[in-house]
Amino acid sequence: MSENYFLGVHQQEIERLDRQHLAWQPETQALIQLAKLADCKNILDLGCGPGFTTFELANTCPKAHITALDKASLYQDYLGFQIQKRKTQNIALLHADILDLPKQEGLYEAVFCRWFLAFLIADLPAVLEAIYKKLQPGGVFVAMEYLTLDSFTCVPANESFDANTKAWNQFYLNNGGDAKIGTYLPSFLEKAGFTIESQTCVGGMAPVQHRWWNWWRDAFNDFASTFVEQGLLAQADFDALKNYWAEQEKIKNGFVYSAVITQIVARKAT
Numbered sequence: 163m164s165e166n167y168f169l170g171v172h173q174q175e176i177e178r179l180d181r182q183h184l185a186w187q188p189e190t191q192a193l194i195q196l197a198k199l200a201d202c203k204n205i206l207d208l209g210c211g212p213g214f215t216t217f218e219l220a221n222t223c224p225k226a227h228i229t230a231l232d233k234a235s236l237y238q239d240y241l242g243f244q245i246q247k248r249k250t251q252n253i254a255l256l257h258a259d260i261l262d263l264p265k266q267e268g269l270y271e272a273v274f275c276r277w278f279l280a281f282l283i284a285d286l287p288a289v290l291e292a293i294y295k296k297l298q299p300g301g302v303f304v305a306m307e308y309l310t311l312d313s314f315t316c317v318p319a320n321e322s323f324d325a326n327t328k329a330w331n332q333f334y335l336n337n338g339g340d341a342k343i344g345t346y347l348p349s350f351l352e353k354a355g356f357t358i359e360s361q362t363c364v365g366g367m368a369p370v371q372h373r374w375w376n377w378w379r380d381a382f383n384d385f386a387s388t389f390v391e392q393g394l395l396a397q398a399d400f401d402a403l404k405n406y407w408a409e410q411e412k413i414k415n416g417f418v419y420s421a422v423i424t425q426i427v428a429r430k431a432t
């Protein structure tokens with residue numbers, strides 16, 4: 163099993179995922195509530211990474227046993243350490259590739275994932291079929307994924323900012339991912355047998371220092387030099403954006419408009 167994926171598996175990415183979780187924590191909590199996961203007895207967290215969603219589930223669903231699946235051993239080790247440190251009783255690690263899910267034992271009342279399916283485009287029908295089979299009759303699948311990154315722009319307008327947005331889209335596509343997965347995920351879910359119970363979208367206007375503004379600045383700092391190396395972003399746009407964040411802080415009424423994130427609750431037949 164290849165443990166890596168194109169955003170990378172390393173300490174700096176753990177720290178970015180931690181800040182990313184804080185940036186989208188209120189929306190994640192609202193989705194957990196909307197899907198009524200607090201009533202579930204067992205939940206599978208797919209592509210759990212270092213476990214920020216896993217602990218969110220464990221804390222908000224105290225009656226549930228959470229199984230945390232990820233293929234990256236560094237993230238499983240990090241989560242294992244956090245489980246021990248916090249003396250958490252209701253989380254179990256599952257070091258596995260999602261493609262091996264059919265070989266795993268047990269059925270779940272709920273399956274949750276956030277920023278995961280966008281990395282699995284070629285295998286999406288098989289992955290959704292495997293998730294459907296892993297749910298108990300009447301079980302729920304809850305997903306939080308990009309609807310689109312295209313909406314990411316800024317005020318005042320800045321061509322380099324928009325070039326960075328395009329680079330992100332291309333980075334996903336070049337690596338077998340797709341940051342527009344949310345636009346077709348509902349129809350794939352229906353083909354896999356699910357009934358869509360709820361579809362909502364979150365994201366939007368983020369003034370300077372808003373949690374989403376900080377999230378996108380962090381993403382620029384961690385990834386834009388790779389985009390330049392891979393020919394996805396011009397050096398001139400990179401140079402222009404290096405000072406952009408500090409400059410925008412000085413502009414009265416400046417803001418960014420974020421990616422749109424879709425939140426889907428889908429049910430297996432009883």
Ligand SMILES: C[S@@+](CC[C@H](N)C(=O)[O-])C[C@H]1O[C@@H](n2cnc3c(N)ncnc32)[C@H](O)[C@@H]1O
Nearest residue numbers: 167209210211214232233234258259260276277
């Ligand atoms: C962007 S991270 C999201 C982590 C977490 N869901 C969150 O929202 O903080 C995507 C995670 O998916 C995992 N992943 C990617 N492809 C996978 C696969 N085929 N099987 C299992 N995990 C996978 C990666 O190792 C990574 O931890």
